[in-house]
Amino acid sequence: MAATEAMEVFDTPRALSNWSDLHRIAGRRVALVPTMGALHEGHLALFAEARRHAEVTVVSIFVNPLQFNRSDDFDSYPRPIDDDLQQCRSAGVDAVYAPVASTMYPAGFQTHVEPGPLAGLLEGAHRPGHFRGVTTVVAKLFGAARPHVAVFGQKDFQQLAIIRRMNTDLDMGIEIVGLPTVREPDGLAMSSRNRRLSPAQRPAALCVAASLQAVADAVAEGQRDVATLVAIGRAVVHAEPLARFEHLEIVHPDTLLALDCIDDQAVAVTAVWFGDVRLIDNRLLLPGRPA
Numbered sequence: 001m002a003a004t005e006a007m008e009v010f011d012t013p014r015a016l017s018n019w020s021d022l023h024r025i026a027g028r029r030v031a032l033v034p035t036m037g038a039l040h041e042g043h044l045a046l047f048a049e050a051r052r053h054a055e056v057t058v059v060s061i062f063v064n065p066l067q068f069n070r071s072d073d074f075d076s077y078p079r080p081i082d083d084d085l086q087q088c089r090s091a092g093v094d095a096v097y098a099p100v101a102s103t104m105y106p107a108g109f110q111t112h113v114e115p116g117p118l119a120g121l122l123e124g125a126h127r128p129g130h131f132r133g134v135t136t137v138v139a140k141l142f143g144a145a146r147p148h149v150a151v152f153g154q155k156d157f158q159q160l161a162i163i164r165r166m167n168t169d170l171d172m173g174i175e176i177v178g179l180p181t182v183r184e185p186d187g188l189a190m191s192s193r194n195r196r197l198s199p200a201q202r203p204a205a206l207c208v209a210a211s212l213q214a215v216a217d218a219v220a221e222g223q224r225d226v227a228t229l230v231a232i233g234r235a236v237v238h239a240e241p242l243a244r245f246e247h248l249e250i251v252h253p254d255t256l257l258a259l260d261c262i263d264d265q266a267v268a269v270t271a272v273w274f275g276d277v278r279l280i281d282n283r284l285l286l287p288g289r290p291a
Contacts, residue, residue, distance in 0.1 A: 007088060008095040013144035016058065016097045020146040029054035032147035034138060037061040038078040038192035039087045042182035046151045047091045049179045053149045058095040059088050060141050065101055066112075066133030072276070078192055097144065104140060112136045115162050116169075121256045122249060122269055123158050123280070134159055135166050142172060149175040153182070155189050157269055157282040161256060181281070183209070189281045201274040204242035208272050211236035211248065212283035215268050219285045224262045226250045237272055244273035253284065262287055 010016040020030050031054035033046045043059075050057040061084055068074035081098065088096050112132055118124075119131035142150065152160050160178045167176050182190045187209040188202075197205055211233040218232050230248050237245045248270040250259050259266055262285060269282040 007085075007093055009085065010095060010097050011099050012103060013099070013140070016095070016144045017146055019095055020058070023056050024146065024148075028056050029148045030146065031057045032141065032145040032150045033057065033059045034141050034150065034152070035059060035061055036063045036077065036192065037084045038080060038195065039084045040190050040192065040194075042153060042155070042190035044087070044091050045182045046153060046179055047088075047093055049177060050149070050151045051092070053151070053175065053177060054147075056094040057092075058097055058145050058147070059093050060097040060145070061085075062097075062099055062104065062137070062141075064104075064133055064137040066105070066136055067130050068133070069127045069129055073278075076196065076276075078195060097141070104137065113139045113166065113170075115166060118158070118162050118165055118256055121158070122247075122251065123271070126246065126271065131159070131162050135162060138163055139166065139170075139172075142174060147174055149177060151177045151179060154178045155181040155191065155281065157253075157267060158256060161254070187213075189279070191279060193277050193279060196277045197274055201242055201277065204240050205272075205274055205279060207237050207240040207243050208270060208279055208281045211272075212268055212270060212281060215248075215250075216283050216285055219262060219287055224287065226259050226261060229262075229268070233268065233270065237270075242274055246271040246273060246278070250285065 023030050031050035033050050035043055063077050065074055113135040115131045115135040124131050154160055164176050167174050186206055188205055214236050215229050215233040218229055223229055229250060233248045234245060237243050250266050250268045251257055252259060253265055253267045266285045267282055268285055271278060271280045
């Protein structure tokens with residue numbers, strides 16, 4: 001569909017499915033980009049990637065209550081829907097799916113997708129039930145949009161691994177595409193939560209990417225001991241007074257299991273608080289390659 005045609009906006013799964021079916025019948029590939037809105041340049045990169053894999057693109061905008069383990073975090077999550085819709089139009093998105101919570105989870109709703117052991121590690125250990133909410137909503141979005149391909153950002157590294165696992169285990173047959181983290185010019189990973197940082201917290205948040213860079217530099221220089229690498233990254237965060245360190249772990253990129261020593265590729269994943277704003281980031285670690 002040409003970018004100049006009017007963008008469709010749907011708020012029910014049936015309407016979206018009917019739209020998707022028409023394109024599938026016409027032989028067009030359909031791409032889905034799930035979001036929670038508050039769109040930024042990182043999302044626009046996902047839309048552009050989706051267009052490389054399909055003829056038509058649908059973006060979902062839904063702040064999913066099931067994946068929040070703190071009500072204050074859910075309540076304060078930004079919801080600039082009018083601005084989001086305009087950004088989608090400008091980006092050439094063909095359709096937006098923007099349901100309300102009562103549509104996604106009507107009275108009597110009781111079925112959830114259990115994500116398995118991958119969800120109990122890392123983020124899952126700090127946010128109980130989070131990934132159960134993620135897999136449930138993504139499964140519903142897949143069912144409504146019926147996409148050939150779905151595009152996710154690698155900033156949420158564990159989420160991407162869990163969705164890949166769900167797609168395989170449940171025979172969903174969707175091509176899952178992961179796009180490398182999009183960053184601000186100063187290195188901060190783009191996130192909808194960044195807009196909640198105060199003017200003082202915004203420069204302080206650079207310590208998150210800096211800690212991962214320090215770890216990657218140490219790996220490039222030959223350090224392989226995980227405990228030492230974690231100490232290096234932690235020290236960078238602790239040097240920033242406005243940062244509150246939560247965790248930094250180095251794991252296998254496929255199993256997400258903790259490593260003691262890096263023999264092959266690994267990924268460093270971290271979470272840091274700035275006031276009531278929690279930022280996550282990650283960095284692939286490839287021994288033998290420049291940082």
